[in-house]
Amino acid sequence: MEAELMRLAASVATTVVGAFATDAYTALKDRLGALLRRGGQEPEESVLRELDELDGDVSLARARGDDVRARDLAADAERLVRDRVRRLLTEQPYLADDLRDLLTGTGNTVTNGTMAVGRQVYVSNTYHHYHGEEPAVPRQPVPASALPVPLPYLTPGPVPHYQNNEALLLRMDTVRERCRAANAPTRMYLHGLPGMGTSATVREWLHRHRDELAGRPHLTASLGRDTWGNLPEPAAVLERWFGELGVPVQDVPADPGARSAYFRRLAARTPVVLLLEDVVLASQIEPLLPNTADSVALITSTSRLPSLVRTLNAEPFEMGPLGVEHSRRLLVDVGRIGGDEARYEKELDLITDACGGHPLALCIAGAQLAVGPAGRVRELAVELSDHRTRLGALDMEEELSSALDPGYRALAPDAAALYRCIGLHPAEEFEVDLVRAMLPDLDAAARSRALQQLTTANLIEPVPDGDGGYRVRHRLIHDHALACARADEPVPVQEAIQDRIIGHRLEFAERTEAALSSRHRHDPAGVYPAYGPTGTVDAPALIASLERRRESLENVVRLAHETGRHQQTWRLAQGLHTFCLKCGLHSTWITTHELAVRSAEECRDRMALARMYFELGFAHLDRWSTLQGDPEAARGYFERALELVRPKDGNATEAQRRTESSVLEALGLVERKAGDPAGALRHYAQGLAALEGIDHPRGRALFALHRGTACTDLRRHDEAKRELLSARDQFAALPVPDAYNQARALTRYAEDRRAAGLPDEAVRALDDAIEIMAESGPPYQRASIHLLRGDLLGESGERHAARRDWTAARDLFLEANSLRAREADQRLVDSASAGGDVE
Numbered sequence: 046m047e048a049e050l051m052r053l054a055a056s057v058a059t060t061v062v063g064a065f066a067t068d069a070y071t072a073l074k075d076r077l078g079a080l081l082r083r084g085g086q087e088p089e090e091s092v093l094r095e096l097d098e099l100d101g102d103v104s105l106a107r108a109r110g111d112d113v114r115a116r117d118l119a120a121d122a123e124r125l126v127r128d129r130v131r132r133l134l135t136e137q138p139y140l141a142d143d144l145r146d147l148l149t150g151t152g153n154t155v156t157n158g159t160m161a162v163g164r165q166v167y168v169s170n171t172y173h174h175y176h177g178e179e180p181a182v183p184r185q186p187v188p189a190s191a192l193p194v195p196l197p198y199l200t201p202g203p204v205p206h207y208q209n210n211e212a213l214l215l216r217m218d219t220v221r222e223r224c225r226a227a228n229a230p231t232r233m234y235l236h237g238l239p240g241m242g243t244s245a246t247v248r249e250w251l252h253r254h255r256d257e258l259a260g261r262p263h264l265t266a267s268l269g270r271d272t273w274g275n276l277p278e279p280a281a282v283l284e285r286w287f288g289e290l291g292v293p294v295q296d297v298p299a300d301p302g303a304r305s306a307y308f309r310r311l312a313a314r315t316p317v318v319l320l321l322e323d324v325v326l327a328s329q330i331e332p333l334l335p336n337t338a339d340s341v342a343l344i345t346s347t348s349r350l351p352s353l354v355r356t357l358n359a360e361p362f363e364m365g366p367l368g369v370e371h372s373r374r375l376l377v378d379v380g381r382i383g384g385d386e387a388r389y390e391k392e393l394d395l396i397t398d399a400c401g402g403h404p405l406a407l408c409i410a411g412a413q414l415a416v417g418p419a420g421r422v423r424e425l426a427v428e429l430s431d432h433r434t435r436l437g438a439l440d441m442e443e444e445l446s447s448a449l450d451p452g453y454r455a456l457a458p459d460a461a462a463l464y465r466c467i468g469l470h471p472a473e474e475f476e477v478d479l480v481r482a483m484l485p486d487l488d489a490a491a492r493s494r495a496l497q498q499l500t501t502a503n504l505i506e507p508v509p510d511g512d513g514g515y516r517v518r519h520r521l522i523h524d525h526a527l528a529c530a531r532a533d534e535p536v537p538v539q540e541a542i543q544d545r546i547i548g549h550r551l552e553f554a555e556r557t558e559a560a561l562s563s564r565h566r567h568d569p570a571g572v573y574p575a576y577g578p579t580g581t582v583d584a585p586a587l588i589a590s591l592e593r594r595r596e597s598l599e600n601v602v603r604l605a606h607e608t609g610r611h612q613q614t615w616r617l618a619q620g621l622h623t624f625c626l627k628c629g630l631h632s633t634w635i636t637t638h639e640l641a642v643r644s645a646e647e648c649r650d651r652m653a654l655a656r657m658y659f660e661l662g663f664a665h666l667d668r669w670s671t672l673q674g675d676p677e678a679a680r681g682y683f684e685r686a687l688e689l690v691r692p693k694d695g696n697a698t699e700a701q702r703r704t705e706s707s708v709l710e711a712l713g714l715v716e717r718k719a720g721d722p723a724g725a726l727r728h729y730a731q732g733l734a735a736l737e738g739i740d741h742p743r744g745r746a747l748f749a750l751h752r753g754t755a756c757t758d759l760r761r762h763d764e765a766k767r768e769l770l771s772a773r774d775q776f777a778a779l780p781v782p783d784a785y786n787q788a789r790a791l792t793r794y795a796e797d798r799r800a801a802g803l804p805d806e807a808v809r810a811l812d813d814a815i816e817i818m819a820e821s822g823p824p825y826q827r828a829s830i831h832l833l834r835g836d837l838l839g840e841s842g843e844r845h846a847a848r849r850d851w852t853a854a855r856d857l858f859l860e861a862n863s864l865r866a867r868e869a870d871q872r873l874v875d876s877a878s879a880g881g882d883v884e
Contacts, residue, residue, distance in 0.1 A: 050134045050141060057144055058126035062119050065100045066107075076147055077126070080140055081133060091490035092129050096122060098477060098489055101513050108586035109560035110578030204249045206378040206408075208371040209242060213362060217250050220360045225339060232334065234344040234353045237364030238503045238518050239448040240405030243345035244322055246364065251318070251343070258341065262317045264289065268330065269323030270451055276325055279332040283308050305332040316340040325455070327352040347452055349501045366402025366519070373397050375404065379411025380422075392426040399429035400439075401520050405448060409439050436524035449525045452502050459484075459491050460498040465534055467505070468526030469542050471600035473517040474508060474593070482549035483542055514593060543604065547613050550601040553594070554620030557587050562623040563743065563781075565703045567656045570616070591624045599633050606640040614644035615653050622660050626667060634664040652700060655689035658682045659708050666711055669718060679715050683708050699739055706735040706744060713751060722758035729755070743783070746775035750790050757797040769794040788814040788822065792830055795837075804837050811837070828857035832869055839876065848876055 061077060064070035078093050099122040106115035134141055217233055224231040235243040251258065266282045280301040287297050287304075290311060298304050312335035321330050324346040334342055334357065344359060353359040367375065376397055377386055386393065400406040410429070414422055428438035439445050453464060466483040467475060480492055487495065496515065499505045504522055508514040517523040530539060558566070559576035561584060566573055591598070598621060605614040618641035625634035638661040645654040662682030665675040686708045690701040697705065709732030716724035733748050753768030772790040776783040791814035798807035811834040818827050835850030855869035 050138065051131060053141060053144055053148075054127050054130040054134060055123075056148055057130050058123040060148060061096075061126050062122045065119070065122070066104045070100060073147070077130075080143055080147075081129065083137075083140065083143075091488060092125065094493045095125060095489035098481070099125070102478070105590065107580075108583040108590065109557055110580050110582030111556065111560065111576070112578070112580030115580075203252050204245050206375055207245060207249050208367060208375040208378075208404075209246055209249065210365075210368065210371070213246065213364075214250055214253070217362065221254075221341075228338045230334070230336060230338065231341045232344070232357060232359040233342070233362060234346070234350070234359040235362045235364055236346045236349060236503060238522060239347050239452060240403055240445070241364045241366070242404040243347075243364050245404065247320060247343040247345060251320070258318055261315060261341075262290070263320070264317060265320040265322070266333065267322050268325065270325060270455060276329060279329055280304055282333060301332065308333070309335050309337070312337050312340060319343065321345070323347070324350065324353075326350070327356060331357060347503050349503060367404060367407070368402065369397065372400065372402050372407055375407045376400070376411045376414075379408050380414035381411075382414065382422075385422075389422045392422045395426040395430055396422075399426075399435060399520075403519055403521055405445065406439050406521055409441055409444055413441060432520070432524060436521065436528055439521070445521070446525075449522070452504060453525070453529055456502065457495070457498060459487060460495040460502075461529075463492075463495040464499060464504065464526050465530035466542055466546075467499075467517060468523065468528070468530040469539060470546055470597070471604045472597035473520060473523050474514055474597060475516075476514045476594070478513075479546070479549055482545050485545070508593075543608060544610075547601055547605050547610055547617075550594075550598055551613055551617050551620065554598060554617055557591055558620040558623055560584075560587055561627070564623070565700070565707070565741075566619055567650075567652050567700065569612075569650070569653075588624065588627060591621075592628070595630070595633065599637055602637045602640055606644050609647075611644035611647040612650075612653075615641040615648070615650075615657050617641075619656065619660065622663075625664065629667070631664055631668040635661065635668075638664060651689050652704070655686045655701075655704055658686035658689070659704060659711065662686065662708075663711055666715055666718070676715065676719060680712070683712050683715070702735045702739060703741065703744075706732045706741075708732075709735060710744075710748065710751065713755075717751075717755055717758065722755040725755045726752060726759075742775060743779055746772050746779070746783075746786070749775060750786065750793065753790070753797070754793050757793065757800060760800070762797055762801040765797040766794065769797060784817050784822065785826065788817045788826065788830065791817070792833065795833060799837060804841055808834060808837050808841075824857045824861040825863060828854045828861060828863070828865070828869075831857065832865075832872075835869075835872065839872070844876060844879075848873060851876070 057077070061070070061073050064073050074093055074096060081092065099118055103115050103118045103122070106112075106118060130144065134144075220233055221231050233247075235246060237243050251263075264286050266277070266286075268277055268282070270276055278301075283304045284297065286308065292311070296307075298307050316337050316339040317335060318340070319333065319335075319342040321333065321342065322345045324330055324344055325348060327350050330342075330344060330353075342359070344353065346353075354361050366372075373393065376382075376393060382389070382393070396410050397407070400410060410425060413425060417425075425438060428434045436445070453461065456464060463480060463484060466480075470479065470483070477492070477496070480496065481487075484492070484495075496505070500507070500515075503518060504526075505515045506518050508516050517526070530542075534542070552572075555572055556576045559573050560578050560582045563577075568574075598617070602614055602617045602621075605611075605617060618637040621633070621637055624630070625637075638657055641657040642654065642661060645657045648654075659682070662679045665679040665682065669675050669679075687705065690697065690704045690708070692701065709728045713725040713728035713732065716722070716728060729748050729752050733745065736744055749768045749772035753765045753772060756762070756765035756768060769790050773787050773794070776786040776790060791810045795807040795810040795814070798804070798810060811830055814830050815827070815834070818830070831850045832854035835847045835854060838844075838850060839847035851869045851872045855866045855873070858864075858866035858869060
């Protein structure tokens with residue numbers, strides 16, 4: 046029997062982990078969690094969270110073609126489930142039948158990625174979430190009261206300099222009308238990060254409704270924590286309200302529940318307006334809310350409080366940052382800029398942008414301009430443009446700190462530690478795997494609780510479609526988190542956290558670089574052989590993951606350089622080379638590699654410096670802006686790289702010769718772009734000679750491609766044909782055939798055949814290129830091939846075939862988000878005007 050239960054546990058583990066990256070996984074995980082809870086296993090949430098993290102790690106490993114790591118992670122996940130299920134069966138063997146039912150109801154995964162769980166079929170990588178409506182909160186009958194108590198009538202005044210989104214106020218109006226029509230209390234809950242203007246907005250709404258609400262008692266309460274972290278007691282709030290309402294002291298009940306009931310009796314006589322600010326917990330306000338029809342309760346908080354919606358039926362409104370126009374108007378109004386607005390146009394734009402639509406920050410900045418000297422606007426613009434001085438410039442009289450500190454001080458220790466780590470991370474977005482790296486001693490449950498508390502406190506928020514990512518809700522929050530880290534963490538702890546951040550990003554960059562390219566890299570740490578893909582690489586998924594982390598990766602390069610971690614700096618930049626090349630991210634490419642060159646110099650590593658000069662030169666070569674001096678810069682960097690890899694004694698290592706070959710290849714590309722194909726061929730010949738005796742088939746294939754292209758430029762068509770077809774064959778013969786460059790070689794060959802006056806051969810070459818790319822090639826490359834083939838067919842008089850190609854080219858250019866779709870459209874229009882219909 047014990048052996049059977051162990052096999053059952055193993056089968057459950059295999060089934061659950063086998064459903065990773067499918068909707069079926071979520072369903073299976075939920076059923077497993079329900080069984081764990083039935084078995085009384087308290088830490089089941091920790092297991093499920095850890096399982097979720099492993100699911101994400103496996104998906105990412107598979108995307109970069111790292112099948113070995115994916116299998117290792119999947120094995121870890123199976124052990125986790127198997128061990129927990131074994132313990133469950135040991136303690137509660139009667140649950141075996143339920144586990145068998147789970148297995149029986151789960152169909153095998155089929156080729157299209159679907160899996161059956163019970164009667165539901167799930168599709169891989171498609172996630173649908175359904176939320177049932179919360180049951181309506183029944184309204185209590187309102188007791189009558191004949192107490193002749195005089196009530197205070199207050200008239201809310203206008204909010205000075207108010208600027209905000211009119212749409213939110215209109216939505217509040219809609220909720221008010223709906224509640225009135227239903228003869229129900231109006232309860233509206235506005236939340237946002239500190240200083241975002243929730244209080245100003247509710248006061249503005251009250252002012253706009255002053256005629257409707259005239260004659261009603263207005264009662265207010267601030268329910269935030271005091272200096273010592275204590276919350277005001279609802280009974281004490283009611284006591285104050287009774288005093289404002291003129292209730293005799295002798296009539297005030299002593300029991301808190303009785304006080305709340307007595308207040309509702311008072312409020313039943315005349316509907317009241319309540320303004321409850323800085324609410325921390327829903328339990329604070331429940332005793333304060335009247336049930337009287339047509340009463341109004343406006344609630345503000347810096348936290349997300351779902352229970353206000355669930356138990357009190359309060360309508361939630363999230364306060365986002367002001368738009369640019371409203372931000373600028375608030376700054377100008379508070380700053381009394383008046384007629385000087387046009388004079389300081391640029392500076393005011395910088396200040397507005399730095400404040401990021403944060404009303405309190407804009408008001409603080411405006412107040413400084415209102416009382417400061419004439420030159421203060423320029424000084425403030427400079428201070429706010431630098432993240433290192435931004436928070437200090439806005440924290441006049443600690444006004445901003447007083448708004449942000451309470452939220453931080455109220456965090457639990459783990460959440461506070463994570464908040465400080467987020468401040469030390471040099472970007473506002475981060476992922477759960479980075480949290481795990483920064484705080485390795487926290488288990489999955491603790492990490493989840495810390496993230497949830499920061500989310501509830503409105504300090505961070507999940508990134509939509511961001512594979513488990515989060516972002517800080519405002520740049521000032523990020524600045525504040527860094528200030529807290531500097532103030533509350535010892536320097537050695539700060540250094541250790543930065544080491545983990547940089548190390549984590551470095552591993553990510555190098556793993557993805559290894560998956561995206563097999564090019565030669567300088568690797569003194571010896572990491573790239575272990576990172577090489579062992580299966581199919583999902584390049585688009587990897588590019589998307591890199592793109593989501595781009596700002597973080599770029600800033601980590603700068604952080605590593607500025608903190609003296611020079612080897613990590615150039616290694617990080619090297620790990621971003623292929624990503625920047627594939628995505629044309631020239632600004633990121635050049636910025637990171639300029640830092641990498643300086644760090645490589647600090648390391649006194651000649652090969653690292655040579656590689657960084659080469660990669661920086663290639664960035665300028667790929668951008669090729671004559672206005673920005675790219676041709677000269679590329680040549681200069683390539684020549685410096687050559688000096689470093691050509692030893693005086695002529696005894697170059699293989700790494701030096703590989704780099705020399707790459708630099709000469711790049712110099713040849715420079716010469717061809719500059720209009721000197723003969724000079725390009727000379728460089729290619731030298732580059733090929735540098736590879737003598739080195740096993741580098743891909744490098745030789747690239748030289749054949751480049752030589753063939755240069756021969757076409759020189760109208761040496763026989764040589765071009767020989768070189769380009771050889772390149773095609775060499776790319777096809779690589780251990781992992783390179784379809785992209787096979788098609789590229791055939792496209793160059795078609796261009797040569799066209800230039801040689803042989804259009805039929807050109808069309809056949811493009812037929813082969815399209816067949817090689819099929820449906821999996823990059824849309825832009827496929828579009829270019831179809832466009833060229835359409836032109837050749839059109840020149841040959843085959844109009845219908847040409848229009849089919851131009852139509853395909855247009856659709857593919859649109860898929861690639863390229864304006865070149867207009868070229869294809871224009872050809873279709875011209876073809877129609879020449880006597881055919883556009884298809």
